[in-house]
Amino acid sequence: ALKERGLKVTVVEMLPQILPAMLDLDMANIVKEILEQKGLSILTEKRVEEILGEDKATGVIAGEEQLNADILLSAFGVRANTKLASEANIELGETRAIKTNARMETNIKDIFAAGDCAEVPNLITHKPSCSQLGTIAVRQGKVAGTNAGGGYSLFQGVLGSAVTKLFDTEVGSTGLTVNAAKKARIETVTGTINSKTRADYYPGAKPIKIKLVVEKESHHLIGAQIIGGEEVTQRINAISFAIQKHMTISELAKADTAYAPPLSETWEPIILAAEIVLRKLQ
Amino acid sequence: ALKERGLKVTVVEMLPQILPAMLDLDMANIVKEILEQKGLSILTEKRVEEILGEDKATGVIAGEEQLNADILLSAFGVRANTKLASEANIELGETRAIKTNARMETNIKDIFAAGDCAEVPNLITHKPSCSQLGTIAVRQGKVAGTNAGGGYSLFQGVLGSAVTKLFDTEVGSTGLTVNAAKKARIETVTGTINSKTRADYYPGAKPIKIKLVVEKESHHLIGAQIIGGEEVTQRINAISFAIQKHMTISELAKADTAYAPPLSETWEPIILAAEIVLRKLQ
Structure with missing residues (x-):
């Protein structure tokens, strides 16, 4: 948004990649390139070590460089504010957020x-x-409200489906990244495809890249990352439904999808990505 | 397409509704209204009884009306051409198409x-x-080809996911309509919602209408019909995946979906439609 208002923007990221909760490094690098093409400067693996200026911030020291700036925006992650809960002796969990059943x-x-x-x-x-997604919060609120009001409802858990729009590019994710799976000691196989959002010959077809993450032993779909010019959100939802219902990659490779040249490709890119995983598993 | 080229178009449909394979009457009437607003004239429950003209068609008699026309386009449905198969003594099935395992x-x-x-x-x-959908044909072709080439592959069956674009409106369908379910003697409950394709306050949000069809006894999702200004195809795919994996309507009502104001509503309309079915079932 700042870039679109004509400002020169530099992003300083401590981690080796942007969007670490949503994307693996390979996919994040593609988004980074897209942002750089739009004129943003993105520095990864650089810590903001010092904020310069006296009355007003005039810049930062990041890595060994000095970056001068008129505006400084800090976004150092999100942590649950559990002060009220702690004071009321409500138990916190291992993520330092409030433990719930x-x-x-x-x-x-x-x-x-x-x-x-x-x-x-x-x-x-x-x-x-x-x-810490709005979608999850409203679902939890509904379950909590139903139970608090004397009803009965269970919250079934989180896949973390999320989507964002960066200039003209939509970036979405659901389930586990390879990185998150590795942390949970889950062995994975992936399939990545470049395709189009409409029939290749149709005016307005936009590029789309889909990466599927599959659990190696069970062949269950456990995650997806998508970068595309349009129609990303509902693909994330489709894969979210498939993960929730323990769809295997061979079931996905044969799934029934809708087609019309102005709206999609005959072989839906999700299906093509599933085929790639299948070939690796055989 | 003819209308967009400036021609005056009249559609004569023998059945009480247009798009009978995709939509129930209530949803078809909405599409009919949209087409009429675009200037098409649509006559339902009218048979073309006679084609007028000698060297060249000059019009038709439909119902008791005479419709004069410079161009006459006939589309009387599709039937499998099984002449070659019959001559080769290949067995046909009850749909009059070729029987396969x-x-x-x-x-x-x-x-x-x-x-x-x-x-x-x-x-x-x-x-x-x-x-008789292209998507199904390519999937069948792949299975037939794999088996013919000495491999092993099974075709899992058809949901009939389909989508079409009529002017700026996308119309999609998967699984059974209420009407098709009734013919198969399946009792159904439905939920229909009007919503938007993006956050209500976001510029460019377009209307979308979703109808879910649920099997009354098992609460399994068995069909959906969607009419919307955008993002219909992938919602059909999402519901197709859910049907394939026997998702119940209460599972769908709690499913994890992605949200960002320029791309979707906090409560995905599919989820809201599921809530409506749930309320009817309680």
């Missing part, structure tokens, strides 16, 4: 937690996670 | 059938169907 109850009777401060299990690893 | 084999050894002439089971009803 499947009904979103805390350890104190009649006290429920929902949203960015609440810990919930990941649907694939079953380990506690703190997703 | 799950490997796309006919009753004659080493002879396979695929595409518009081949009969395959519907994934929900398990009854023979003849889907």
Whole structure:
């Protein structure tokens, strides 16, 4: 948004890649290139070591470089604010967010937690996670509200489906990245495809890149990352549904999809990516 | 396309509705209204009784009306051309298309059938169907080719996911309509929602209408019909995956979806439609 307003923008990222919760390094580098082509400067593996200026910030020291700036925006990640809960003796979980059961109850009777401060299990690893997405917060709120009001509802866990728009590029993710799977000690096989969002000959067809992450032993789909010019969000939702219902990669490779030249390719790119994984597994 | 080239177009349809394979009457009437707003004239429940003219068609008699025309386009449905198969003593099925097993084999050894002439089971009803969609044909071709080449592959059946673009409106369908379910003696409950394709306040948000069809006893999702200004195809694919994996409507109502204001609503319309079905089932 700042770039679109004509400002010169430099992003300083401590990690080796941007969007680490959504993308693996290979996919993140593609997004980085797209942003650089739009004129952003992105420095990875650089820490902001010092903020310069007296009354007003005038720049930062990052790595060994001095970056002068008129505006300094800090975004150092999100952490659950659990002060109120701690003071009320409500138990926190291993992610330092509020521990809840499947009904979103805390350890104190009649006290429920929902949203960015609440810990919930990941649907694939079953380990506690703190997703801090609006979609998850509203779902948790509904479950907590139903239970608090005397009803019965269970929160089933988080896949972390998310999407964002960077200039004209849509970037989406669901389930585990290869990196997140590795941390959970899950062995994976991936398939990545470059395709188009409409029939190749159709005016307006835009590029789309899909990476599928599959659990090696069970052949279950466990994640996807998509970068494309359009139609990314609903592909993420489609893969989210498939993950939730334990679809195997061979089931996905044969799944029924809709086709019309102005709207899609005959072979849906998700299906083509599934074929690539299958070939690696054979 | 003819209308877009400036011609005055009248559609004569024998059935009470347009797009009967894709939509129920309620949804078809919405598409009809959209087409009429674009200036098309659509006559339903009217048979073309006579084609007028001598050297050249000059019009038709439909119902009791005479419609004069410079161009006459006939589209009286599609039927499998099985002449070659019949002559070769290849067995036909109850849809009058070529009978095949799950490997796309006919009753004659080493002879396979695929595409518009081949009969395959519907994934929900398990009854023979003849889907005649390009997407299905390519999938059947792949299975037939793999088996003919000495490999092993099964065709899993058809949901009939399809999408089309009429002016600026996208119309999609997967699984069974209420009407098709009734013919298969399946009792259904439906949920229909009007929503937007992006956050309501976001410029460019377009209307979308989703109808879900659910099997009453099992609560399994068995079909969907969508009419919208954009992002219809991948929603159809998402629901197709859910149907294939026997997702129940309560699982769908809690499914993890992706959200960003320029790309979607916080509550995905598919999820809202699922909530409506759930309320009817309670």
